[in-house]
Amino acid sequence: MFKKIRDFFYRLVDCIFPKFCIECKKEGEFLCEECFNKIRKFKNPEFKNIDSGLFKMIIIPCPFHKNPVLRKGLHAMKYKFYKEICGILAMLIKEAINGICELKAAERLIIVPMPLHKKRIKFRGFNQAEELAKHTGLPVFNLLIRIKQTKSQATLTKTQRMQNIKDAFCINPKIPPDTVSKNTTIILLDDVCTTFSTIRSAALALQKNGFRKIIACAAAYAELHQNNRNK
Numbered sequence: 609m610f611k612k613i614r615d616f617f618y619r620l621v622d623c624i625f626p627k628f629c630i631e632c633k634k635e636g637e638f639l640c641e642e643c644f645n646k647i648r649k650f651k652n653p654e655f656k657n658i659d660s661g662l663f664k665m666i667i668i669p670c671p672f673h674k675n676p677v678l679r680k681g682l683h684a685m686k687y688k689f690y691k692e693i694c695g696i697l698a699m700l701i702k703e704a705i706n707g708i709c710e711l712k713a714a715e716r717l718i719i720v721p722m723p724l725h726k727k728r729i730k731f732r733g734f735n736q737a738e739e740l741a742k743h744t745g746l747p748v749f750n751l752l753i754r755i756k757q758t759k760s761q762a763t764l765t766k767t768q769r770m771q772n773i774k775d776a777f778c779i780n781p782k783i784p785p786d787t788v789s790k791n792t793t794i795i796l797l798d799d800v801c802t803t804f805s806t807i808r809s810a811a812l813a814l815q816k817n818g819f820r821k822i823i824a825c826a827a828a829y830a831e832l833h834q835n836n837r838n839k
């Protein structure tokens with residue numbers, strides 16, 4: 609019954625506020641299939657300079673600055689609160705994960721979305737990393753919480769970002785200790801990675817609690833703004 613009422617409500621909202629593709633402006637979806645396929649054309653950046661001691665693997669399907677459609681999609685998701693785009697962008701992550709044999713063979717594999725501070729969730733209404741995670745089809749655990757409300761990383765240098773985000777995460781006390789075995793392969797998921805300082809800080813919190821099989825994953829990789837490099 610609730611589902612029927614909800615679906616009716618969504619259809620009503622669609623009639624009052626029709627959706628337009630963020631790229632070609634065609635009516636129907638926030639990102640039409642044709643424009644979504646433009647994102648796919650830009651593939652896998654390489655991460656040679658990332659200290660990989662902490663991560664077993666880094667999975668990021670798309671570079672960001674060179675990919676104008678993806679940039680618009682991420683912006684609409686994060687700043688215009690288009691939750692629906694999470695489902696579309698999650699397809700990129702799902703395809704990337706499914707293409708890795710080692711992950712198919714993993715005995716137990718879960719996704720841990722990067723947590724937002726509760727004040728940020730209140731403001732946006734949802735955690736975009738959690739929404740992306742839900743659409744991958746893998747089990748999702750909110751194993752981490754964010755205990756420090758940090759400044760936006762956008763204008764900071766690499767060093768400032770590391771300092772800003774230090775000790776910002778801890779294990780979610782609401783999850784009973786033995787729910788997730790220490791042997792589980794954890795895909796730590798964020799929407800965008802730039803210097804990897806946020807995802808590293810979260811991975812350190814997992815490592816401190818005995819988790820060793822950690823994979824960093826994001827929909828996109830963004831290069832640090834030129835003004836903030838090498839400072």
Ligand SMILES: [Zn+2]
Pocket residue numbers: 629630631632633634639640641642643644
């Ligand atoms: Zn389009």
